[in-house]
Amino acid sequence: MSPGRRRGKAAVRGYGITGWSRAFVGVVEAEADHRHITGARRYFRERHVDGLQIAHGVVTASVRGTQLDPFDVRLSMRTVDAATVIDLLRRTGRAAELLDLARGEQPPGLGELIAPTEAADVVSACTCPDDAPRCTHVLAVAFEVAAEIDRRPTTLLTVMGTDLPELLAVTRDDEAAPAPVESAPPIPDDPFGDRRLPPPVPTFRATEVLSELDPTMLRQALRATGVSMTEIGEALDDLTTYYDVLKRRR
Known part of the structure; x- marks a missing residue:
């Protein structure tokens, strides 16, 4: 190499450049201390992670x-x-964000539904003897995953157990499903077999039955049966009493 030419510097590796990537890393780092994070960043820069499988x-x-x-x-x-x-995308009016994702974007509404939100969403295990919640090796792998999310946003979907084809398939299935038809309630007695509902029960004006009876005609009817006037009076009193009882139990 001629003395006038300088050796090019290797590009510095990065992660957490995009919103989805930062959301994933933030959850994993939440249980880590500064010492482990610093060591993991060095492992990431020096490419200590091999055989990454997502x-x-x-x-x-x-x-x-x-x-x-x-x-x-x-x-x-x-x-x-x-x-x-x-379902949540539709409820919030963001169903079109699937198309944004297909164009390589990272729509925020979809990211809020897909990305992990708490440390318990990501369970980590490592064969190293370090008993820290997030060891250096776990963090280094998480940083590699974050870098993949920066490069290809659909990686986050795979990490969280789904993918764009599955989401689009669910959308198509929902659109093709017929609208539910409400069936008529069963009719217990259908003597005519025409499945027509009976008319509503009519309402009646509240009335005092005994007060609207013609007492003269009532006495004449009772006397025609041979009942004495004393018994007629007692019968009217009994009718009044029984009617009051019926009204109270109604």
Whole structure:
């Protein structure tokens, strides 16, 4: 190389550049201390993570640490439900964000439904002897995943147990499903077999029956039966009493 030419510097690796990537890293880092985060960043820059595999809801990799043999890391996610995501997108008027994702964007509404929101959403395990909640090797793998999300936003969907084809399929199935038809309530007695509902029960004017009776005609009717006047008076009193009882129990 001629003395006038300088050796080019290697590009500095980065992660957490986009919103979705930062959301994922933030949840994993929430249980880590500064020492582990600093060491993991060095492992990330020096490419200590090998064999990164991102499957639906699970991430695996090996990390070269201070010992001869690498450590195995596994991240298990609390996965999302595709049907629930689509339903919430529609309820908030953001169903079109699926098209934004297909164009390589990171729509914020969809990200809020997909990305983990608390430390319990990402369960980590490592074969190293460090008993910290998030060891250096786990964090280094998380940083690699974040870098993949920066490069390809749909990676976050895979990490959280779904993908764009599944979300689009749920959308198409919902649009093709016929609207539910409300069936008529069963009719217990249908003597004519025409399944027509009976007319509503009519309402009646509240009235005092005994006060509207013609007392003269009532006495004449009772006397025609041979009942004495004393018994007629007692009968009217009994009718009044019984009618009051019926009204109270109604």
